[in-house]
Amino acid sequence: QVQLVESGGGLAQPGGSLRLSCATSGFTFSNYAMSWARQAPGKGLEWVAGIDSDGRDTFHADSVKGRFTISRDNAKNTVYLQMDSLKPEDTALYSCARGSTSYLTNLLHEYDYWGQGTQVTVSS
Numbered sequence: 001q002v003q004l005v006e007s008g009g010g011l012a013q014p015g016g017s018l019r020l021s022c023a024t025s026g027f028t029f030s031n032y033a034m035s036w037a038r039q040a041p042g043k044g045l046e047w048v049a050g051i052d053s054d055g056r057d058t059f060h061a062d063s064v065k066g067r068f069t070i071s072r073d074n075a076k077n078t079v080y081l082q083m084d085s086l087k088p089e090d091t092a093l094y095s096c097a098r099g100s101t102s103y104l105t106n107l108l109h110e111y112d113y114w115g116q117g118t119q120v121t122v123s124s
Contacts, residue, residue: 002026009118022096029077033099038092053102
C-alpha cells in the first residue's frame with residue numbers, strides 16, 4: 001500500500017535550519033508530483049511547496065519563498081524540504097503529499113495520499 005513517512009522535524013531557533021524528509025513506498029514515485037503542506041495550531045492546512053514528477057519544476061508559497069527549498073531523489077523515492085531562516089510563524093505540523101498526476105499543482109484537493117506529519121517548532 002501507499003506509504004509516506006516524514007522525518008526531520010524538531011525544535012529550531014529563529015534563523016536556524018531544518019531538513020525534512022518524506023520516504024515513500026507502495027507506488028512508482030517518479031510518476032507523481034509531490035508537495036509539502038503545514039498546519040499551525042488553530043489554523044487551516046497551508047500548501048507550502050511542490051515539485052513535479054521529474055524534479056524540473058518547483059513552486060513555493062510566498063510565505064516561504066527564498067527560505068525553503070523542495071527537492072526530490074527519485075532513486076531513493078524521497079522528497080525533501082530544506083528550511084532555512086526559520087521564523088516562529090513556521091511552527092506547524094508538516095506533511096508530505098502525493099499528487100494525483102505528474103504535474104505540479106498547489107491545489108490541496110489534487111493530492112490523494114498524505115503522511116502523518118512531523119512537528120516543527122521554532123522558538124528561542
